[in-house]
Amino acid sequence: MSLTERFIENFLLTDRLPYPKAVSMEPVGNMCQLKCPLCPVGARSLPQAGRLMSLETFKAVLDKLPFVRTIDLYKSGEPFLNPKLTAMIGYASARGIRVVVSTHFSFDRPAEFFEDIATSGLERLVISLDGASRESYSRYRVGGDYDLVMSNMQRLTATKTRLRSRKPEIVWQFLVNKFNEHEIATAQKIADSLKISLDLRPFCLSDDVPDVEFEGTIQERKAHWLPVNDKYIYHCYQGEYGYPLFGGICLQLFTGMVVTAEGKVLPCCEAWDDSSVFGDLLTESFEEIWYNRKYLDARARFFRKDFTPQAQSVCFRCNNFGVAPSLKDKLALLATVLRKNVWHWRT
Secondary structure: OOOHHHHHHHOOOOOOOOEEEEEEEOOOOOOOOOOOOOOOOOOOOOOOOOOOHHHHHHHHHHHOOOOOOOOOOOOEEOOHOOOHHHHHHHHHHOOOOOOEEEEEHHHHHOOOHHHHHHHHHOOOOEEEEEOOEEEEEEEHOOOOOHHHHHHHHHHHHHHHHOOOOOOOOOEEEEEEEOOHHHHHHHHHHHHHHHHHHEEEEEOOOOOOOOOOOOOOOOOHHHHHHHHOOOHOOOOHHHHOOOOOEEOOOOOOHHHHHOOOOOOOOOOOOOOOOHHHHEEEEEOOHHHHHHOOOOHHHHOOOOOOOOOOOOOHHHHHHHOOOOOOOHHHHHHHHHHHHHOOOOOOOOO
C-alpha cells in the first residue's frame, strides 16, 4: 500500500471522517397511494407496516444533527401524507437548513395547501411526472392522475406568483422510458410555459436495491421499460449486463445518511428493510452511529483485500459496487468527502 493510500485509509476509516452536510429523512415510511411497479413501496414488497414520523421525532433527530445544511425530506413513501410536513419544513428552514421534498403530487388539495407550500420555507419541490400525456404517465405511475398532477403544478406556480414567493423551486422530474421518450419535446414546452425546470433522468430497473426482489428477470425489465435513446439509459444496462453495477466507491457510506420515520439510521437510499438499520438516533448520539462497527466495516471493504467484517450488514449483500477500487477512485472519494462533509472537533 502506498503512502497516499495509507493516508486516505487512515482519514476515511477512523473517527477523522468528517460529518455529512446532507441527510435524508422520511416523514412517511412505506405509505403511498400509487402502485409504481419497480418501487418497493408501490409494489407492496416491504414487510414493515406504514408509519408517519412525528414532529417530536423530527425535532429530536434534527437536534442531534446541528452540522446538517441540507435535508432531503422523503424516502419510502409520499411525504405529503404526513400532516406535519410543512411544520417540519418550517422548523428546519428556521435553522438555515435547505429542505428538498420529492412528491408524486397526485392528490386533491384546497387552495390553502399551495399557500402553505409557498410560505413554508421549502427550497425545492421535485414532482415526479413521467410523461406528457395520461397514457404515457399511467404506464409507470399506476394509480396516479396525470391531469391532477398537471393542475397542481399550475396551481402552485400561480400561488407563488400571487404571493411573490421565490420558493420553492419547482422541478419536473421525468424518468425517461420506452413509453414517454417521444414526449420529451412536449414536456419541455410545458415546463417552459410554467417557468419550471425539466429534469430528464434515466430509468432505473431497481436492480440496485439489495433488500427487495421484483418480479421478472432483468432482461425482461430492460426489454419492457428502457427507451431507444442511449442518452437516457444507464451505462450498466448497455452492453453485457453484470455486477457490480457501478464503478468506484459507494459515496453514501461516507457523505450521507438516511433516517427513517422512527429515527433509525440506514446507510443509503437503496436500503429499505428494517434489518438493514445501522443505529437509532433517538437512543444513540450521531457520533456513536457514524463511527460504529457496522459503518467502519462497510467502509473498510473498499480498502482492504480479503476483508472479514466483524459486523455484517446490508452493504455485504449489495452488488452495486466492486471491492477493488483504484487509487483514482480513492482520491475521487477523498475529494468528495472534503467538499461535501463538514469538519468537527471531538470533545
